[in-house]
Amino acid sequence: MRRLIQGGTIVNEGRSFIGSLIIEDDCIIEIIENNETPRGEFDEIVNATGCFVLPGVIDDHVHFREPGLTEKADIESESRAAAYGGVTSYFEMPNTNPQTTTLEALHDKWERAKHSSHVNYSFFIGATNTNQTLFPQLDIHTIPGIKLFMGASTGNMLVDRREALEMTFRTAAELNLPVMTHCEDSGIINENMKVAKEQSGDDPDITHHWEIRSAEACWASSLLAVELARKYKTQLHIAHISTAKELSLANLPEDEGRITLEAVIAHIAFSNEDYLTKKALIKCNPSVKTVADRDAIRQALTDGRITVIGTDHAPHLWAQKQGGCSKAASGMPMVQFSLVTMLELVNKGVLTIEQMVNLMSHAPARLFRIDKRGFLRKGYKADIIIVAPDQPWTVNEDCIQSKCKWSPMMGHTYQWRVLHTFCNGNHLLNKEEFDNTIHGERITFRNDN
Numbered sequence: 001m002r003r004l005i006q007g008g009t010i011v012n013e014g015r016s017f018i019g020s021l022i023i024e025d026d027c028i029i030e031i032i033e034n035n036e037t038p039r040g041e042f043d044e045i046v047n048a049t050g051c052f053v054l055p056g057v058i059d060d061h062v063h064f065r066e067p068g069l070t071e072k073a074d075i076e077s078e079s080r081a082a083a084y085g086g087v088t089s090y091f092e093m094p095n096t097n098p099q100t101t102t103l104e105a106l107h108d109k110w111e112r113a114k115h116s117s118h119v120n121y122s123f124f125i126g127a128t129n130t131n132q133t134l135f136p137q138l139d140i141h142t143i144p145g146i147k148l149f150m151g152a153s154t155g156n157m158l159v160d161r162r163e164a165l166e167m168t169f170r171t172a173a174e175l176n177l178p179v180m181t182h183c184e185d186s187g188i189i190n191e192n193m194k195v196a197k198e199q200s201g202d203d204p205d206i207t208h209h210w211e212i213r214s215a216e217a218c219w220a221s222s223l224l225a226v227e228l229a230r231k232y233k234t235q236l237h238i239a240h241i242s243t244a245k246e247l248s249l250a251n252l253p254e255d256e257g258r259i260t261l262e263a264v265i266a267h268i269a270f271s272n273e274d275y276l277t278k279k280a281l282i283k284c285n286p287s288v289k290t291v292a293d294r295d296a297i298r299q300a301l302t303d304g305r306i307t308v309i310g311t312d313h314a315p316h317l318w319a320q321k322q323g324g325c326s327k328a329a330s331g332m333p334m335v336q337f338s339l340v341t342m343l344e345l346v347n348k349g350v351l352t353i354e355q356m357v358n359l360m361s362h363a364p365a366r367l368f369r370i371d372k373r374g375f376l377r378k379g380y381k382a383d384i385i386i387v388a389p390d391q392p393w394t395v396n397e398d399c400i401q402s403k404c405k406w407s408p409m410m411g412h413t414y415q416w417r418v419l420h421t422f423c424n425g426n427h428l429l430n431k432e433e434f435d436n437t438i439h440g441e442r443i444t445f446r447n448d449n
Helices: 075-084 103-116 132-137 162-175 186-200 207-210 216-234 243-247 264-270 272-282 290-302 336-349 353-367
Strands: 003-012 017-026 028-032 044-047 051-056 057-062 087-092 120-123 146-149 179-182 236-238 259-264 308-310 382-390 419-425 428-431
Touching: 003 353, 003 382, 017 051, 017 353, 028 264, 051 290, 051 353, 057 075, 057 259, 057 336, 057 353, 075 120, 075 419, 075 428, 103 120, 103 259, 120 186, 120 216, 132 162, 146 162, 162 216, 162 336, 179 186, 179 216, 179 382, 186 207, 216 243, 216 428, 243 290, 259 264, 259 290, 264 290, 264 336, 264 382, 308 336, 308 353, 336 419
Parallel strands: 003 044, 003 051, 057 087, 087 120, 146 179, 179 236, 236 259, 259 308
Antiparallel strands: 003 017, 017 028, 051 382, 382 419, 419 428
16 A cells, blocks of 8 residues: 655654655655655545644553543543544553553553554553562563552552662663653652641642642652662653652753653643632642643753653543542543644744654654654654644534543634544544544564664
């Protein structure tokens, strides 16, 4: 199958230019930098004039809830939402039921995704207080890394024994595997919640969430993670940075690039002021914090302190999102809206479209050493998206692909639209048409492209 994407503005590796892409089967075979019509026979021609042609987004942080929590979401529904949002590859987290903390559970997820994921997939193995002896049995070419919850969150996979933390960082360094951490100090959070309940009752108002899951709790835990990473020279990727102070941990010469930070859409798009209108719909862990924190994170997108943008996509049932700091579930579905949200910030001048593509496609591919994805290059997998400006649409329940059928973006009008998603050369999303028969591939790593 030969396909031609013609006449769009190609954004790739720091450049934007008018050109065309030729796809043969699952790979890009030609990149043409001009307005000329490429010669040859094509099974499909897509006119991208006036649109932007980007490498597919790689989301390094999603929770698709399968197995065990499929009333909220499943691999099929959330991978479909990903495709609608321009995400062609994802890494899923281990706090499912059962937790992905054994080889058997990992293999079960691979098998499920093989039959139900519409886009490319991989899964983190989760650390526990007792499973570090498992890690040497892992094939480092099949997983992105080890996920370590240094703070209690949904699924409660908290690792709080010092010897388990030390062994996780030491073994990961020996295997040359990244450790991706959720950093919040549970002791600080528990004390803050105790005080809040004494003052406000059993379910403190949601406007106090950022004070309970505080900046202090994030800083203390992130500092410990950095201490352990430096001790063992481990590659550390701190997930969902939510405070300005934590940004100081990035780009220090003594770390030689081993410590990187992820920002997610919740902490880029929202601030504590939004609790007044969004209520618990924006409740997540770590919490959405102050305007100053949000603005500092936005600035860090452009100066190298933030390495990757993910979503921490985490659906819950609508009923589970009602209540305050104690009762409402933490997490929000954002995989369908991450790219268009970031394109809004491009329009506002927060970052350039080239910087956005780096943070959402190139950087995850480099950081996790993904094989032949994340860039528009000859010989690379044809994971390609086409987006159009000036095509307004409003988020409502009908257009939400996630199984939970809600989003904190409901009622919001976007100006950008994802028109086409190609995954491994397959035309998965073609404007309003979605090909449910297409499935993604298991992502591979560290084979030295």
